[in-house]
Structures are given as C-alpha cells and as structure tokens.
Amino acid sequence: MKTAGGSNAAKRRAGERAAEAVEDGFVVGLGTGSTAAYAIDAIGRAVDDGLEVEGIPTSFQSRRRALEAGIPLTTLDAVDGVDLAIDGADQVADDPDASGYGALIKGGGAAHTREKLVDAAADRFVIVADPSKLTPTLERAVPVEVIPDAHTVVADRLRDLGGEPTLRDAEHKDGPVVTDNGNLVIDCAFGLINEPETLATQLSSVPGVVEHGLFVGLADATYIGTADGVDVREY
Numbered sequence: 001m002k003t004a005g006g007s008n009a010a011k012r013r014a015g016e017r018a019a020e021a022v023e024d025g026f027v028v029g030l031g032t033g034s035t036a037a038y039a040i041d042a043i044g045r046a047v048d049d050g051l052e053v054e055g056i057p058t059s060f061q062s063r064r065r066a067l068e069a070g071i072p073l074t075t076l077d078a079v080d081g082v083d084l085a086i087d088g089a090d091q092v093a094d095d096p097d098a099s100g101y102g103a104l105i106k107g108g109g110a111a112h113t114r115e116k117l118v119d120a121a122a123d124r125f126v127i128v129a130d131p132s133k134l135t136p137t138l139e140r141a142v143p144v145e146v147i148p149d150a151h152t153v154v155a156d157r158l159r160d161l162g163g164e165p166t167l168r169d170a171e172h173k174d175g176p177v178v179t180d181n182g183n184l185v186i187d188c189a190f191g192l193i194n195e196p197e198t199l200a201t202q203l204s205s206v207p208g209v210v211e212h213g214l215f216v217g218l219a220d221a222t223y224i225g226t227a228d229g230v231d232v233r234e235y
C-alpha cells in the first residue's frame with residue numbers, strides 16, 4: 001500500500017474513531033489510503049463480532065483491504081443509498097473564516113474519481129486525517145484524472161486556468177500512473193487555492209477531465225487523530 005507522511009498512531013486513532021459510527025445494517029463507503037485502511041480494519045473487527053454491514057470500496061486497494069478484513073461488499077448500483085463514507089484526504093482546508101472551510105484535496109492515491117462518487121452519495125461523509133493534512137488554504141497540486149488521449153489538450157487548458165500540470169509517473173513501471181479506471185493523472189499546481197469552489201467548477205468543465213481531486217462542500221466532518229485523542233470538525 002502507498003504510505004504517506006504523518007504519524008501512524010494519529011491515523012489509527014482517527015480511523016478507529018470514525019469506524020465507531022458504523023451501525024448495524026449500514027452501507028458504508030470504504031475510502032482509500034493509509035488512514036482509511038485503519039477504519040476498514042476496525043470495521044472488519046466489528047464484523048467479526050457480529051456487526052452486519054455492507055461495504056462499497058472506492059478503489060482496488062480498499063477492495064482488497066476490505067476483503068482481507070472480512071467485510072461483505074456491494075456496489076453503488078445495488079443499494080438504495082450509502083449511510084456513511086469514511087475516507088482520507090491529502091489536504092483539508094481548516095480556516096473557519098475562509099471560503100471553502102472543509103474543502104479537500106484528494107487523489108494522492110489516484111482514486112479520487114471513485115472516492116468522489118461514493119463519498120458524494122453518502123448521507124454522511126467523514127474524513128479521517130492526521131494533523132499534517134490541515135492547512136489554512138489548500139495549496140497542494142490538484143490531481144486530475146484524464147482520458148489518455150486527452151492528456152495534452154487537458155494540460156493546455158489547465159495552463160490556461162493558471163495551473164502548472166505534470167503527468168504523474170508510475171514508481172514501479174515505465175511511463176505514467178494508470179488509474180483503476182484505465183485513465184491517467186495530471187497533478188496540477190495552482191499555488192494557494194483561495195476560491196476552491198470556483199476552481200472546482202472550472203476543472204469540471206474541461207473536456208477530457210474525468211474527475212478532479214477538489215472536494216468542495218462534500219465532507220460533513222473531519223476526524224483528526226492527535227498525540228492523545230481525536231479532534232472533530234463538523235461542517
């Protein structure tokens with residue numbers, strides 16, 4: 001599994017606290033990444049103890065983790081709704097006085113398209129994170145999933161929007177990262193993102209863009225694992 005920075009103990013606290021909200025009969029969106037994996041493992045232990053849930057994975061990685069944890073799985077088109085989604089984030093906008101409080105950058109694991117589908121479908125969407133993910137203003141490069149044939153024209157449009165696009169290279173394969181959906185990822189730096197909602201709308205309107213990693217107005221809460229507990233932001 002891809003691992004990221006931040007303390008594993010803090011990630012574990014956040015993931016396990018979020019998993020405590022899973023109730024009998026829930027359909028649960030299972031996020032991707034090292035922090036969401038702690039929630040998946042905790043849900044798996046609850047299933048071992050008799051909790052009845054169905055999980056909807058957001059990636060190949062979270063599907064494998066959920067299968068290992070013993071969580072029964074389903075798909076988005078087989079359920080009436082998703083009660084709760086638990087997912088990680090690469091950055092969380094944490095200034096309550098700024099536009100886009102609680103907006104996210106996701107897609108560090110190139111899973112943001114399915115993550116957004118499942119997370120947006122959930123009645124409640126909870127982010128699990130360690131403190132290194134919090135920032136007053138979003139500033140990481142935004143992952144943009146693109147249809148392979150479109151990557152050069154999309155890169156041009158991203159430059160028109162003021163971005164600096166970089167096609168994401170694979171680490172253990174020659175050439176680019178290929179997503180679970182068979183597409184490519186462009187990481188696009190925009191500097192400080194003061195108006196995430198505006199940028200999200202602009203990115204969604206570029207032909208060839210499948211989905212981007214700006215999640216604005218989607219999260220209901222962020223659980224932040226700390227050295228000795230969990231801080232909760234409700235939006």
Ligand SMILES: O=C(CO)[C@H](O)[C@H](O)COP(=O)(O)O
Pocket residue numbers: 002003004005031032033034035036087088089090105106107108109110111112115
């Ligand atoms: O968006 C994601 C994958 O596409 C992950 O949720 C994000 O990268 C956070 O991962 P981690 O918890 O390992 O830091």
